[in-house]
Amino acid sequence: MTTVPEFQTSPGMRDILPPESARWRRFVEVFAQVAESAGYGQVLSPLLEDLGVFQRIGDATDVVSKEMYDFVDKGGRHIALRPELTASICRAFVQHNPQMPWKIWYSGSMFRYEKPQRGRYRQFDQVGIEVLGADDPNLDVEIIALGWEFYAALGLQQVKLILNSLGEPDDRARYVQALKAYFEANLEELSPESRVTLEKNPLRVLDSKRPQDAALVAAAPRIAEFYSEQAAAHFAAVQAGLTALDIPFTVEPKLVRGLDYYRHTTFEYQGGTLDSAQNALGGGGRYDGLVEALGGKPTAGVGFALGLDRTLLACDDEGVFAPPSTAVDVFVVDTTGGAEALALTAQLRRAGLRADRAYENRSMKSQMKAADRSGAAIALIVGSNELEAGTVVVRPLRAEQVGDDTQSGQSVVARTDLLSHLTKVMS
Numbered sequence: 001m002t003t004v005p006e007f008q009t010s011p012g013m014r015d016i017l018p019p020e021s022a023r024w025r026r027f028v029e030v031f032a033q034v035a036e037s038a039g040y041g042q043v044l045s046p047l048l049e050d051l052g053v054f055q056r057i058g059d060a061t062d063v064v065s066k067e068m069y070d071f072v073d074k075g076g077r078h079i080a081l082r083p084e085l086t087a088s089i090c091r092a093f094v095q096h097n098p099q100m101p102w103k104i105w106y107s108g109s110m111f112r113y114e115k116p117q118r119g120r121y122r123q124f125d126q127v128g129i130e131v132l133g134a135d136d137p138n139l140d141v142e143i144i145a146l147g148w149e150f151y152a153a154l155g156l157q158q159v160k161l162i163l164n165s166l167g168e169p170d171d172r173a174r175y176v177q178a179l180k181a182y183f184e185a186n187l188e189e190l191s192p193e194s195r196v197t198l199e200k201n202p203l204r205v206l207d208s209k210r211p212q213d214a215a216l217v218a219a220a221p222r223i224a225e226f227y228s229e230q231a232a233a234h235f236a237a238v239q240a241g242l243t244a245l246d247i248p249f250t251v252e253p254k255l256v257r258g259l260d261y262y263r264h265t266t267f268e269y270q271g272g273t274l275d276s277a278q279n280a281l282g283g284g285g286r287y288d289g290l291v292e293a294l295g296g297k298p299t300a301g302v303g304f305a306l307g308l309d310r311t312l313l314a315c316d317d318e319g320v321f322a323p324p325s326t327a328v329d330v331f332v333v334d335t336t337g338g339a340e341a342l343a344l345t346a347q348l349r350r351a352g353l354r355a356d357r358a359y360e361n362r363s364m365k366s367q368m369k370a371a372d373r374s375g376a377a378i379a380l381i382v383g384s385n386e387l388e389a390g391t392v393v394v395r396p397l398r399a400e401q402v403g404d405d406t407q408s409g410q411s412v413v414a415r416t417d418l419l420s421h422l423t424k425v426m427s
């Protein structure tokens with residue numbers, strides 16, 4: 001009978017065990033390769049920040065106003081676990097005053113007190129990039145393309161890119177006015193929930209997925225009608241750039257970001273196989289004023305954050321990006337007590353091979369089972385005969401290796417020749 005352990009992970013939090021954990025690490029490695037190939041450097045930020053860092057920027061969002069994990073530390077500081085990293089990066093930019101454009105990438109865990117479900121957790125991981133100090137539509141294209149290349153590097157084929165522009169801050173303000181007037185004129189048709197949203201943030205009403213709001217939202221004024229010449233030119237340049245790079249996209253006028261800081265380009269990558277409530281794999285856009293809100297000079301910014309957890313669900317659905325092999329190269333079976341296994345594995349590891357062994361001086365049969373389970377290509381067997389003769393039995397463990405130059409499958413090799421023999425066999 002199995003008993004339920006007293007302590008388990010709290011809701012929305014998970015242990016990531018091998019071999020899945022190897023896939024998580026590889027995910028970040030692939031992202032690092034993509035970002036660093038374009039001149040982005042990694043920033044490692046603290047998990048904790050002054051609560052104010054997030055509040056200053058996102059007080060109007062649920063993420064900051066409702067979902068943050070925060071506490072007062074022993075020094076009386078009001079601290080929050082980061083719900084996202086853009087705010088920390090802007091704080092770091094003001095604090096360290098780096099050369100611009102500052103092109104950085106990051107990865108790590110974020111914390112949001114959300115209702116847990118598939119693809120939505122309270123601790124989840126993101127990778128992302130931000131560029132501070134350059135206002136150029138080519139840069140918007142560059143980062144969108146990097147996200148696109150990253151998904152392609154994972155092997156995903158069903159990712160969709162959704163694009164929009166929020167225009168200049170003035171365009172956006174005029175649009176919000178018009179949107180408010182429109183929804184207010186049709187208030188009785190709007191769902192009660194959206195009426196509350198309208199009070200706080202008219203743009204967010206466009207996010208409503210309630211059937212009652214669908215017709216009204218579909219007929220709402222479009223942001224494009226409010227673009228200034230400059231905003232229209234910026235958006236046209238971004239679209240032209242994406243087209244030149246052969247990156248397909250769909251313009252979605254309802255793709256807005258709630259925060260006042262966002263301007264010009266916004267975008268989202270959607271997984272083709274996931275439920276629509278959880279299909280956002282990642283998203284980003286251009287923002288102004290975040291750096292200023294944290295005490296810096298007005299600085300242009302653009303970036304994205306991609307969710308690791310959800311992207312891996314999409315990989316599972318598409319059957320791509322399987323966990324990398326964590327199998328060792330060789331497994332040492334020692335029936336003479338274990339001292340030989342200790343010495344041999346150390347020697348092999350020093351030579352750069354992945355080597356494992358059995359413990360507790362188990363029987364030959366039991367050790368061979370462990371060797372099989374380890375996924376090793378080769379078992380190295382030392383019994384009393386081999387110990388005396390200074391040799392090792394080299395036995396291939398995978399069917400495809402038997403029948404090459406080893407013929408019968410196994411060979412007896414002098415300890416002194418072992419490394420060169422293994423190098424030959426394994427290549």
Ligand code: AMP
Nearest residue numbers: 119120121124280281282305306307310
């Ligand atoms: P955001 O920072 O809200 O723009 O989210 C960017 C990406 O992070 C989303 O597209 C998701 O893939 C991922 N994400 C956000 N919140 C969660 C969550 N609670 N659980 C899992 N992934 C999340």
